[in-house]
Amino acid sequence: MALRFSKMHGIGNDFVVLDCRRQPFALDDGAIRAIADRHTGVGFDQLLSVEPARDPSCAFYYGIWNADGSPSGQCGNGVRCVAAWLHRAGELAIGDTVRIESPSGAVAVRLLDADTVAVDMGEPDFAPARIPFDAPQAAGHYAIDVAGETLEIGAVSMGNPHAVLAVDDLAAPALDRLGPALTRHPRFPAGVNAGFVQRLDRAHLRLRVHERGSGWTLACGTGACAAMAVLRRRGEVDARVRVDLPGGTLHIDWAGPGHTLWMTGPAAFAFEGEWPGEAAAH
Structure with a gap:
């Protein structure tokens, strides 16, 4: 049939x-x-x-x-x-x-x-064991060696694991190498979705995501949530953020710890x- x-x-x-x-x-x-x-x-x-x-x-x-x-x-x-x-x-x-x-x-x-x-x-979950991520305790930044470089990432679970790296240029050629390498990094035993986020201002982000199991994607909803949550936890964005991805725009609302996060889009x-x-x- x-x-x-x-x-x-x-x-x-x-x-x-x-x-x-x-x-x-x-x-x-x-x-x-x-x-x-x-x-x-x-x-x-x-x-x-x-x-x-x-x-x-x-x-x-x-x-x-x-x-x-x-x-x-x-x-x-x-x-x-x-x-x-x-x-x-x-x-x-x-x-x-x-x-x-x-x-x-x-x-x-x-x-x-x-x-x-x-x-x-x-609610975003930053506990390393819940992501899962090999780290002794939750932190806003983690140093991690990826493809011969030391990066400063954030890590969070949105029901699936995410690594978030803040960058100045989403078109930088290095991202094409770092995305796949980060996705399969051994400190993430279940693999990880690798998000590269550019902060335009406190209410506007741009994002690219290399997804575990799928590769580069035009959009990743949990990736947009993760990027906002990591930057919000660091105090770098407001409670409502527009996230532009290659395929379109999502709106993410999160008041902070103790509150759930809302995502709105088409x-x-x-x-x-x-x-x-x-x-x-x-």
Whole structure:
């Protein structure tokens, strides 16, 4: 049987979304990689499955897989797309706020209109053991040796691990080398999403992200949250920040420790399609 899917994106961070509300998710790593191939498949940064909730306080569950078939704990642009998908499926009305369950826990989503979603991403977690990151205690800056250079990074979990490096020039050639090297650095035992952030002023950031399992991406929602959280903890940005990524803009709100962080941005449908059944059944 052919596998029906929706192709969606959140400011260029693109997804294949599968309806698994009645049919259990049953793709293996090989099938995920085949669908992810941008030359011979559909192409995506992450695959998302919409499933019945495990947590009774949540309306639905969503699974997340990277393009290399590895699982992910959270995806900020992806959860906005899940909310828009649920609206189109008649499960979520404009103005509603509901809890949906990710692999790393529940988040609240608020549908502002058919293609704009605000998400309560929870409180950023700076504890090294929770990221996970090899460091004796939480700090605003960590020295780390990457590809022959010593960098000063911030590290935080937004339900998935992030390293944040402040830079003056997002077009610097060195970033093309540092991004992949930082993503697989041994001090991050589960890998890490590497974010390079340029601070324009206290309310405006620019960001590039090299994602573990997917590579350079047009946008990373949790990466935008992580960059803002790291700089906010250092006292370098205000409580509301605009973050410009190659694919578009997100707005991040975080009052600081003791408060949850909200991300607001668009979600868009590209097309609906079918993947051949024999190719899905690896």
